[in-house]
Amino acid sequence: MRRTARRLDTALAGQVLRRAELRVPRVATVDLVGMTVLGTHVVGKHLLTRLQRDDTRWTLHSHLRMDGRWATGPPGPRPGAGPAHQVRVWLVAERAQAVGLRLMEVTVVPTSDEDTLVGHLGPDILDEAWDGGAGARRVAEQGERPVVAALLDQRVISGVGTMWAAELAFAAGVTPYRAAGDVAGLEPALERVRQRMRRAVVDPKRVSRARLNVFERGGRPCLRCATPIRVGRVGPHDRLTYWCPQCQEGPDR
Ligand SMILES: [Zn+2]
Known part of the structure; x- marks a missing residue:
């Protein structure tokens, strides 16, 4: 999300929109032409693109969900970034354009x-204002709920997806199904994963799959103990999660 926001800022920030098409019925009549793009801010998995005209500021909200994306490039006569029926937002400024494909909640x-x-x-x-102690308490307050389900619930803490939730449980030495209120070392595990996430934002190459302990490694040997990594589903949306039954303690479902 943050890489997407950075890319949008590189393309559009500080520029005036010459063209703005919102191909979503409820906002199709909103006119953003002539507004200056201030920048795109990330909250959890939400993108908030702030715009200004005179004294009024507006925010264009979008959410990528599973397969949405923003493409950026030089301004052109057409969106050109993907099939026309997938285009939800097309913003054109002087030096660049941005095309939002399959976006949700526009x-x-x-x-x-x-x-x-x-x-x-x-x-x-x-x-920047993240408080590790407070974050760990919010997760622990989920009590009997599986810890990975609590980590994936954006109302508890936001920004953690399936990959980092699985890696976080590994770092804490508990299976994804251990009760959230019963995880010793939750705060240091959150901090370790946070540091890795921050490095990944700056340099995506540093998070090659080889550096992940369990995520998408089902059936392959644990990097620490060689036990085959297990795969299961967790949370209200039945997301896939991964763990080592030897290195991580707790229920296996
Ligand atoms: Zn292991």
Whole structure:
């Protein structure tokens, strides 16, 4: 998400929109042409692109969900980044354009009302203001809930996806199904994963699959003890998760 936001900022920040098409019925009539793009801010998995015209500030909200993406490139006569029916947003500025494909939750609100979009999210693990002790307490307060389900619930803490939730459980030495309220060392595990996530934002190449202990390594030997990594499903959306039954203690479902 943060890489997407950086890319959008590189393409559009500081420029005036010459063309802006919102191909989503409820906001199709909103006119963003002539607005200056201030920048794109990330809250959890939400992208908030802030715009200004005179004294008024507006926020274009988008969410990538599973397969949405923003493509950027030189301005052109057509979006050109993917099949036309997948284009939800097309923004054209003087020097670049941005095309939002398969975006969800596209809406425009006054910037002062951003809280109505993302106010239900827990603290963002990548935020500068992240408080590790408070974050660990919020996860622990989920009690009997499997720890990985709690980590994936963006209302508890935001920004952790399936990959880092699985790696975090490995770092804490517990299976994904251990009760969230019963994980010793949750705070240091959160901190370790946070540091890895922050490095990954700066340099994506540093998170090659080879550096991951369990994620998407089902059936392959644990890098620490050679026991085959297990795969299961967790949480209300039955997301895939991974763990080593030898290195991680707790229930296996
Ligand atoms: Zn192991």
